[in-house]
Amino acid sequence: MAPSKKKHANNKACVIPGGFTVLSLQFSASSAAQHKLYVKEHKVRAEKSSHRPLDRTLFVLNVPPYCAEHVVKRLFSQFGDVQSVELRDHPGSSKHLGPKLSRFFRPADKQGFKVGYIVFESPSSIAAAKSHPLSEPLVVSTEEHPVTTGVQKWIQQYTDSFVQPDHLQKIVDTFMEVHDKRKEEEAERQKREAELQQEDEEGWVKVTRGNKGTKARPHSEAANQKTLQKELRKKKRKELMNFYTWQHRNTQKEHIAELRKKFEEDKQRIALLRAQRKFRPY
Template sequence: MTISQPTLPLATNMAKHSVLGFNVVRVKITEDSEVIRHLFIKPHSTRDADPQRPKDRTLFVINIPPYVNKKCLENFFLKCGKIENIYLCNKPTTDPVGVEVSKYLPNTEPLMCYKVAYVVFKNENGVTKAMKIFKNNVGILIKEKEYLTQNTGVKKWCKDYASNSENIEVVKKELDDYFKEYDEKQELEKQNLKRKTEDTDAEGWMKVTKLSKVKANQNKASRYIKRKQKKNRNEKHLLDFYTFQMKETQQNRLQELRKKFEEDKQKIALMKAARKFKPF
């Protein structure tokens, strides 16, 4: 979020030390700077609990210049209370803020422009104090000695170029470790998946998961159904193996139907006699 030429309502609100729910903090880059810049701060608030950024101890800061790092922000907000951690991001996010574990395989986007910060204090009064202490003062964002060590412009480009020339063996070792860990994780997932697909209960039902191989499950299910059908056919063949057995089965079936028909006729006759017969 950058502000170059604020409109009249925005400028009026900034004069009142608040805009769009944020407190306005007027800062100068160094003591000798003649330009007044603005940071915007407010207590961090989310619907879900965030162990990294507790809402009662976290200050949300936006419009931070690219050359301002964690050390600068720590020194600037230290007057409000002891700081537990500072997380810098390109934009506001509710996702967990990752910690870089690899120099060559970063898990976060590089901070190349104006950014936001989550300043986590050790005590709750740090946020309260920060919302009051900067209302009438112009803060110094970077001390002179610190500013001289900041890499901007050509210095930054030279440093970025030099950082590309790294020790090949170190890079290779880190990549090998990364892919080894990845392969182990994939193998573990494959073993867990295989164990789940092989689990069946006493009736032959199998658990189906989204991560399972659908084709493998279908093949197992189809084989089970075929075995069941074959078993039923075998039992049927054993029951009606001879021709005379089939004739006897049919005759018995007809006798049962005739018997049931006669019983139904008797029931209807009794209902007619009792005048309770209602065909419609």
């Protein structure tokens, strides 16, 4: 009875403080060493990205360097269909918020342990992954799906670094088309804002009525540029004084001389008033 209890205990999932479930990872079937992954359901209130649904996303810690995104997708596919896999150096917001860039325009990835976000097709896959027993390791490299490491991996990376000119030209053309389209949309938006906030000769701005329920339009870049140009025109109309240092110094000397002259005149006036107020009975 004792051995059966021990075997039954090993078939249970291992949950550690913090709500993380421990999964064993084995590089190959013949490997004696095992690696530990820590998985938990991704629940972040501030996460508003549609790329990480709160009910179908699994957060993974301690992903080793030899596990690429396609390897992680294959390992966790046994718990259900995987929609997407995202590996990052540190936990954070989704990197899909900006435009998707080719690998030629992205900085080189850091080599080291990573964190992962695995999005399943079904919410039941999260429970299946969290209930996986610790005694059944996930095998990374198999005969059907071998994973290269060491010198073989470096040779493969060096071979993959060579790109055909036609393929590279296609990637560059696609990137430039998206960039030009985005620039045209930005220029069109600024043009519309400039037309709405265009001033007439007397300085009046035409205000148009928007749709019902729309919020007030904030200050745009075009409006800020017009205000700045207006202020510069006002400054140009004014006379430029004390441009040089010697002009400023002479102005200060003249001002001090006028103050001294006025002080002497005030002293004489006060002395005269005192003399007039002196008591003379005879």
